[in-house]
Amino acid sequence: MLSFHEPHSLMAEAALAAVALLVVLYRVCGGSNEWLRTHGLILVTYYSFGGLAYDELEGWALLDTTYFLTVTVTTVGYGDMCPETVEGKLFTVVYALLGLVFVFAALSPLLDALVWFKDLLLGPCTPPDPMETDDDGVLDLDDLRSRGNWGFKYVSALMGPIIVFVLGLIIGYFVLNLDTVDGVYWSMITMTTIGYGDISGSSPIEKAILCLYLPTAVAALADALGAVQTIGTAKDLVYSNFALSADKLLLGEAGGQHPNPDETLTEAEFLISVLKEKGIVDDMTVQAIRLQFAHITRHDTSTNSNKVLDDKIVFLELCSQGRILSPKQGGATKVIIEGETLEVDFVDTSVVDGGFQEWRERYWWPRVFDGKQHGQAGYARLHTEAHGALSEAAAAKGYGSKRGGGAPPARKAASPQEYGFPFYELLEDGTAGPGPAGNGGNHGNPSTPPKFPSNPRAAPGGTPGSSTRQGAGSQKKPSPGTPGSASKGPKKGQAAGGPF
DSSP, X not given: OOOTTSHHXXXXXXXXXXXXXXXXXXHHTTOOOHHIIIIIHHHHHHHHHHHHHHHHHTOOOHHHHHHHHHHHHTTOOOOSSOOOSHHHHHHHHHHHHXXXXXXXXXXXXXXXXXXXXXXXXXXXXXXXXXXXOOTTSOOOHHHHHHTOOHXXXXXXXXXHHHHHHHHHHHHHHHTSOOOHHHHHHHHHHHHTTOOOSSSOOOSHHHHHHHHHHHHHHHHHHHHHHHHHHHHHHXXXXXXXXXXXXXXXXXXXXXXXXXXXTTOOOOHHHHHHHHXXXXXXXXXXXXXXXXXHHHHHGGGBOSSOSSOOOOHHHHHHHHHHTTOEEOTTTOOOSEEEETTEEEEOEEOOTTSTTTTHHHHIIIIIHHHHHTTSTTHHHHHHHHHHHHHSSOOHHHHHTTTTSSTTOSOOOOOOOOOGGGOOSOOBOOOSTTOSSOOOTTSSOOTTOXXXXXXXXXXXXXXXXXXXXXXXXXXXXXXXXXXTTSTTOOSOOOOTTOOTTOOO
């Protein structure tokens, strides 16, 4: 049963083990490709360990094991190869389950390649965006319904399986030597994972090709079925007349454990009610999203309950994550947070606004206008409003056309009067105020986090020209709905600080 001593088996297993080792080293050394770091590592580990195990348990060559594992994780199950030993059967019980749970998702690059080819074919006949307004600038419901392009959407969703089916006919004719009827039969039976097993791979070249074709075919059909269901739900939402159920929608808010006949339903609450009614989201999902939004906007320490996510909040959030640093601090240009590789922006954090204006001009505006029509003109307009005309030298460098591109033009000193928004402060994961670097996760940011002057229109009791910023040691005003707050809490069922 032991076969790794055979030269051909030893070389194949050593080669696969070397690939697995390279992927592991890529992850350990901080490689940036997310698929290689996660799914790629799972894939090579699964096939490497499986190759060694079935070589010892069943005496299979590496290609046979790879073919068997692929037929297993795709649930095609031809039945042309099966473990015969007691040990092999018991091992397969566990290993097949692991493959179904962890491995099939790792084959996503094959589906991505198919989607790319499908988009390439359908690109010339893609209809215009249905969200475009008429000449009068108005988009009503009838216009939106008439521009649904549902037929094209269904064809686009089914184009993946159609391409795979045609590819199966080609493989059946040229590789498996099947006639037309058998080719159609085998291609459909394989793609739908029925896999009777009367037609399967036998030669090494056939098995090698099927190891690529099987996951592509199965994933394409599963993706298409999901897309068709999504299109059907979207069409149902577009054509539904919710005016007929206005009373039921409002009753969902007014009734319940604390009935209130004077209850109202906002647009955001209406949207959530519809999504819940159609089974797209549930209460836990909605509450999780609200809490996520409240967490992101925690840097806005004003008493305003209707908080929004804007560029100032994003700036402070990036600071809290260590993704905005001073050039004097140096450091890597990328950081890895929760397995995701993210860019680091470098600005002068010693100015009064903590580098916000510089970050907005050097990094945010270019990202907003990148790739958009009239993007350079839009950047020039914003820059002119802030500093005057864009210099010819900066324009010649294409400043604003790409992320952080070119040296920034001369920037006048920032002053508190330039910024008219509520007092925002850098908070660390819900803590109650800023502190010096190293006090629990300031990620190397300046010891004095940026604070922005209060907006008299948003801060209670503020007067034009007054400066009511909170100092680092000042007592914070509790947000609405938080413990200790004397203000009216959020609406029932809402998260404190959330948008709804």
